[in-house]
Amino acid sequence: MEQLSGKPKPTRVRYGMLALVFVNVAINYLDRTNLAVAASSLSTDLELSPAQLGWIFSAFGWAYAALQIPGGLIADRFGPRVLYAFCLITWSLVTVAQGFVRGFASLFALRLATGTFEAPSYPINNRVVTSWFPDSERASAIAMYVSGQFIGLAFLTPVLVTVQYYAGWKGLFITTGLVGLVWGIVWYLFYRDPLEHQGVNQAELDYIEDGGGVFRAKDKTAAKVNIWKWANVKQVFSSRTLWGVYIGQFSVNASLWFFLTWFPTYLVKYRGMDFIKSGYLASVPFLAACAGLLLSGFLSDRFVRRGTSVSVARKTPIIVGLLLSVSIIGANYTNDTTLIIFFMALAFFGSGMALISWVFVSILSPRNLIGLTGGVFNFMGNLASIVVPIVIGYLAKDGNFEPALIFIGTIGFIGACSYIFLVGKIERVVTQGIQEVTID
Template sequence: MSGNESGAAGRTAGTRIPTRYLVLALIFTITVVNYADRSSLSITGSSVQEELGFSTVQLGYVFSAFSWAYVVAQLPGGMLLDRFGARRVYAWSLVLWTAVTLAVSAVGLVTTPVLIAVTTIFVLRLLLGAFESPAFPANARVATAWFPTAERGRATAIFNSAQYFATALFAPIMGWITHQYGWRWVFVLLGVLGFALAALWLRWMDSPRDHPRVSAAEFEKISSGGGLVDLDAPKSGDAQRVQERAPLNAATFRQIFSARALWGVYVSQYAVNALTYFFITWFPVYLVQGRGLSLLEVGFVAALPALCGFGGGLLGGFLSDAMLRRGFSLTAARKVPSVFGMLLATSIALCNLTDSSALIVALMTLAFFGKGVGSLGWAITTDIAPPQASSFVASTMNAFGNAAGIVTPIVIGYTVQATGSFTTALWFVAAHGLLALVGFAVMGPIKRIHFDS
């Protein structure tokens, strides 16, 4: 009996929810907590800064610490995913990043010099970045295995939009907890949620071929539609089921890093993430220090752009797949929403032209909506990555993209301290919307890369 026949034994086609949608719901939920963890300091930052005595520049470095390690760890994270598969690597990643998040709650419980407190949180944020590094490449790997090409745009848009939903959901909660009980309890809550999700992932997740809930009809829909169902096939299984992996040697690196389409993805993803990191680091601080809002108000105000970013992210993915179904080329279906969205994102610069807090929040909301629509980098990566090194390529893209998480918080920290306002910082962030257009131009036609034999 073949692997699929044995896996499909006893399954019924039924009218129940397809398993791939439940898989997507699970990685969406994990990604929501993932982004809540990495953005937790943006909401609690003012309170942490006040209690522990951080300067503005020190806070900027602490904000950037996550991305230093996140970028460096992308390539080894991708190698681990290609070697061991998403199920095991994701589980360990989730457990470790949750433990580090929980540890932040203990910093400063005993009277601690400022430099030691800054260093401790900086190191913990470094570890958080390292341990979270496989998460998005793993999401892309799961989407590549579980979804046919015609559904992959919306699938990647949904898990990518979790970053906005995380802020919309958790910003008010974290603001309220910080206001009522103190910032430490935010990290305790995130620790409990993370460990619960790790247990669920290990108990329920499997490959499309081996998952007991997948019907034969669903398996056929995925595999015939371009889903790489054996991407995470176990090495101990049927040799024909194991996805061929490219050797990571000089020839492989040369083919990956000489691909024009990938360089276009790297540039555009860097630009998209520059806006992301403004919103998950300095935006709440801007509302407190630049606009005079209270911390409790910030928790709710920060949710507005996030909700629109969430809606924009879903719209971009669904619009892209709809264009594919209507006969547009893959290149047009991915690039048209991306270009439109990033043009909208540049509207953040208009905040410098008004003193109205209500109008500023509206412009930020429009910019974040546009950034959501234009965030199709993960869909494009799953469309063009060679199957033999899909996670390595995804990790490379994520490394380039998240370099923005190093640059953006530090640049903003220095400019705010030097100028005493956020004006220059907002122009800097808005310019990345135009940089994304350069990346889309460099990208050229979107099609699957195949290594030379």
């Protein structure tokens, strides 16, 4: 079909690639949160204390956070098709193995391995979106694929609870691992980069590239840049603006990792809810987070299209979202189940709004260091996956969960302050040297 101008109409292959990433993210978080669903039963069978359970929850984060920078470098070096298939298959095999653990040490080691093989996943996601989408669509695209973690968990958490109810926690790990193995093959068969996809036409390539999409690094005629240099790592640690978004991402992830780890246990053990009922109630905050994420992404892109400055359009939803996440503290002041879930949902709605923060990696990264910058960004954010589960385990060890919720709310407030006072004018960091920015 042709437009009135006679020029070919751009194809929409990019949306198919985004759909594949969406499923990747859903499976990624399925294999992160299956432990949270299994925790109340597993901790009893393996005789784990709350403090030990906190360390188990954090094990994923130790490896995942530590390998974000190498993962980002690997994402810059290898294509998403092969690398993502490898990661999906390996972390899924490790997930299956978790169904056969016998104690603290083996489970801790396997959760470390899960974090190891998932480490490149988000730098790859960001590389895919940066390659396939122009700047004007990127926040929406990020919101769509990140929503996979919430939509998947919202609708699958009751399924996971049901699987565990009938097959036990061992069956839960085996089932979720097998799903990832199958999908790893599907990804390899169907994903291609823009210059390699047979279904994309030149009009879509021009639309993406003219709008700021970056995919020429895969072009053999493009200049080669050596990313394996210490100077490159130093560069992405030297920008005040980047440090602002790093701190903000830690704050966003603090709330996220509470919900991915302790939330089901909080409902069952600290609020006395029925296990099956808690599975359905736990889905409500995930749906709220998804709504917040999608709303934030589409509003942010709409502001950009209307001519609002990038700084205002991208930062405002994140700041509002982080401030809303502080409302989690409200759950400390009620024993009513409906109000508890309301405060949890409102807080996670805010955290969802703030999760479009990945758009800053696309906007700020040096063009040839998108994977590395994404790796550093995700490393700083995922330090929360280590700190939060352990701190909560110790704060709640005497049976009182209130200090833990105050801890989560406080971190959210710090994140909002980081975006308000540290993140300045949004400009891309150039490869030749740091481009200084000034506060709006």
